Amino acid sequence: MHNTFTLTSKTYIDFDQPDIYQRFMKGYLELLRKNLQHYNVMDQNGDLCEIRYSCGQDHDPRNPNWKPFKYLEFYCRKFGYDDMEARDIIEEQIGRRLDCECQLLGG
Numbered sequence: 001m002h003n004t005f006t007l008t009s010k011t012y013i014d015f016d017q018p019d020i021y022q023r024f025m026k027g028y029l030e031l032l033r034k035n036l037q038h039y040n041v042m043d044q045n046g047d048l049c050e051i052r053y054s055c056g057q058d059h060d061p062r063n064p065n066w067k068p069f070k071y072l073e074f075y076c077r078k079f080g081y082d083d084m085e086a087r088d089i090i091e092e093q094i095g096r097r098l099d100c101e102c103q104l105l106g107g
Contacts, residue, residue, distance in 0.1 A: 011076075011085040025090070028075050029104065035071060036102055053105035068100040 015021045036053040043049040057066040069087060076083040090104075091097050098104065 009082055009085055011081040011089070014081070015086070015089045021089075021093075024079070024086075028072065031071050031075055032101060032105055036105065050106070053102055055100055055102040059099045066100070072101055
């Protein structure tokens with residue numbers, strides 16, 4: 001009988017360390033803020049209420065221009081992380097599923 005060992009990936013090992021995960025998320029959110037379209041939401045008095053971000057595409061899998069996690073893929077590649085595992089961890093941390101990375105910033 002063969003023994004089977006499962007190795008935990010670099011993504012899970014690193015993201016299990018709060019300081020590494022927080023640093024990753026800070027950089028990732030900064031990348032999103034720089035690259036996504038932003039919209040100012042004003043209150044009734046014309047004062048800035050909040051800033052929302054959007055990828056600018058319909059969140060529809062039939063939309064050929066929609067690339068829901070293109071910045072996550074790019075950012076993970078930079079550090080040698082698996083983007084699908086990173087997405088799973090992020091969704092677990094925030095407690096909800098994401099259709100698109102713009103939803104992390106209210107898109």
